Amino acid sequence: MHFMQSLKDAWRRNDSLVCVGLDPEPGRLPASIAGDADAIFAFCRDIVDATADLVCAYKPQIAHFAAQRAEDALERLIAHIHDRHPGVPVILDAKRGDIGSTARHYASEAFDRYKADAVTLNPYLGHDSIAPFLERADKGVILLCRTSNPGGKDFQALDCGGEPLYLRVAETIAREWNGNGNCALVTGATWPEELGKVRAVVGDMPLLVPGIGAQGGDLEAALRHGLTAAGDGLMISSSRAILYASGTSDFAQAARKATDELRQAVNRHRG
Amino acid sequence: MHFMQSLKDAWRRNDSLVCVGLDPEPGRLPASIAGDADAIFAFCRDIVDATADLVCAYKPQIAHFAAQRAEDALERLIAHIHDRHPGVPVILDAKRGDIGSTARHYASEAFDRYKADAVTLNPYLGHDSIAPFLERADKGVILLCRTSNPGGKDFQALDCGGEPLYLRVAETIAREWNGNGNCALVTGATWPEELGKVRAVVGDMPLLVPGIGAQGGDLEAALRHGLTAAGDGLMISSSRAILYASGTSDFAQAARKATDELRQAVNRHRG
Numbered sequence: 001m002h003f004m005q006s007l008k009d010a011w012r013r014n015d016s017l018v019c020v021g022l023d024p025e026p027g028r029l030p031a032s033i034a035g036d037a038d039a040i041f042a043f044c045r046d047i048v049d050a051t052a053d054l055v056c057a058y059k060p061q062i063a064h065f066a067a068q069r070a071e072d073a074l075e076r077l078i079a080h081i082h083d084r085h086p087g088v089p090v091i092l093d094a095k096r097g098d099i100g101s102t103a104r105h106y107a108s109e110a111f112d113r114y115k116a117d118a119v120t121l122n123p124y125l126g127h128d129s130i131a132p133f134l135e136r137a138d139k140g141v142i143l144l145c146r147t148s149n150p151g152g153k154d155f156q157a158l159d160c161g162g163e164p165l166y167l168r169v170a171e172t173i174a175r176e177w178n179g180n181g182n183c184a185l186v187t188g189a190t191w192p193e194e195l196g197k198v199r200a201v202v203g204d205m206p207l208l209v210p211g212i213g214a215q216g217g218d219l220e221a222a223l224r225h226g227l228t229a230a231g232d233g234l235m236i237s238s239s240r241a242i243l244y245a246s247g248t249s250d251f252a253q254a255a256r257k258a259t260d261e262l263r264q265a266v267n268r269h270r271g
Numbered sequence: 272m273h274f275m276q277s278l279k280d281a282w283r284r285n286d287s288l289v290c291v292g293l294d295p296e297p298g299r300l301p302a303s304i305a306g307d308a309d310a311i312f313a314f315c316r317d318i319v320d321a322t323a324d325l326v327c328a329y330k331p332q333i334a335h336f337a338a339q340r341a342e343d344a345l346e347r348l349i350a351h352i353h354d355r356h357p358g359v360p361v362i363l364d365a366k367r368g369d370i371g372s373t374a375r376h377y378a379s380e381a382f383d384r385y386k387a388d389a390v391t392l393n394p395y396l397g398h399d400s401i402a403p404f405l406e407r408a409d410k411g412v413i414l415l416c417r418t419s420n421p422g423g424k425d426f427q428a429l430d431c432g433g434e435p436l437y438l439r440v441a442e443t444i445a446r447e448w449n450g451n452g453n454c455a456l457v458t459g460a461t462w463p464e465e466l467g468k469v470r471a472v473v474g475d476m477p478l479l480v481p482g483i484g485a486q487g488g489d490l491e492a493a494l495r496h497g498l499t500a501a502g503d504g505l506m507i508s509s510s511r512a513i514l515y516a517s518g519t520s521d522f523a524q525a526a527r528k529a530t531d532e533l534r535q536a537v538n539r540h541r542g
Binding site for chain 1: 294332334335337338340342366367368369370371372373374376377379380383384393394395396397398399400401415418419420421422423424425426427429430431432436439440443481485486
């Protein structure tokens with residue numbers, strides 16, 4: 001199944017624009033699970049199993065696994081999602097970027113090893129660094145555009161011939177890199193007006209929107225500026241507010257409740 | 272030992288500006304080693320042991336290991352370099368970059384798990400994405416500036432208020448991010464004049480220079496534009512031309528010969 005089709009199907013089937021970020025923090029796992037030798041996997045699996053009918057995608061963040069030598073848990077987690085919740089696409093949040101010959105290995109890491117449906121990438125190295133991903137037409141290629149963090153402005157907001165760098169990035173990707181129709185962009189909820197400027201130049205291209213919750217982004221403004229005419233086009237990403245909604249043994253049910261509250265809050269603005 | 276001091280000591284002790292990139296390609300390993308269950312480790316180890324007195328650093332590229340599920344081999348390889356060749360710093364070529372809370376996990380991956388002395392990073396997400404690395408004052412933080420690949424121009428060369436983005440990146444890092452004196456930049460040999468412009472704004476900051484060899488960079492021009500007044504300041508990186516100098520069982524000796532030829536070619540231009 002193509003990532004873009006899976007995403008659209010999941011938007012509709014689950015009536016949800018919510019993407020749950022799977023960022024396991026060893027120090028924040030509930031006591032009921034922290035002693036498990038396979039705690040990272042068990043924690044994420046339980047979150048997934050409690051929320052799969054409420055989301056449009058999952059987004060495991062690879063550094064949270066790599067810092068713990070838990071690549072194997074990440075492989076099994078993605079296999080679990082594909083097996084038990086087919087139709088919910090998995091975005092590997094890796095933000096890779098390297099010259100073409102090395103980019104092929106990163107594409108293999110994301111798509112062949114981990115079997116992700118999409119991957120986040122950094123566009124700073126230009127087209128040949130992304131080409132090995134773009135040519136996998138069934139896979140999603142989600143490029144950093146205007147990121148949600150405070151430092152996002154340091155270079156992304158620089159004026160490049162009358163418009164900010166992030167808009168040049170958005171235009172280049174929409175016009176030149178999206179021949180297979182498999183591109184999407186990362187645009188933070190912390191900059192809703194800039195999100196709207198991106199929307200204006202990329203048409204209906206999906207936007208992955210982090211920054212709600214712990215980072216303080218304005219959900220209503222992000223939706224107002226980012227929704228397409230069809231009332232979708234967004235993956236509203238939330239990680240910590242869902243994963244750590246409860247620090248005790250009811251974490252999975254608390255995660256379900258937090259996911260559904262976000263889903264409904266989003267849907268109230270979709271009209 | 273601080274990375275910067277290790278690098279300077281290795282420049283002097285081995286009279287070498289050569290950095291050997293360890294990019295093992297499964298399809299290119301010599302037949303004599305390809306059947307080994309631990310072939311990736313054995314191949315890199317033999318290259319290292321044959322060249323350690325001729326280099327200023329090693330630079331394993333992590334995607335080449337991750338695509339093969341060979342994280343364990345990468346850990347052992349770096350431990351082997353530290354153990355057998357102390358004083359030769361190891362740069363983990365990972366080109367990571369993410370928001371601050373995730374960047375901490377990437378810093379842990381590079382420095383705590385792999386025990387690298389330095390890591391390559393992508394600056395597109397700005398200061399807070401790099402801060403967890405910068406504050407490790409004993410570690411090197413090597414930021415992409417003007418990359419060696421054809422797509423490097425796509426965004427890095429955009430005019431930002433009268434100067435190209437890559438120079439804005441270089442200036443920002445030199446002025447604002449280098450408080451601990453642990454920054455370096457990646458500037459490709461394929462753009463020697465641009466390398467010279469970077470040198471002009473960063474003083475004696477070390478530059479990691481890929482692009483010689485397979486990528487066609489001009490060594491003499493890169494040295495002319497990039498050497499400091501002291502005749503050093505560069506890490507001239509070569510991977511494929513050294514690793515695959517011979518495809519047979521004499522690969523390590525062929526790698527030694529290729530490394531020494533590059534070392535001498537560089538030194539002829541150091542005056």
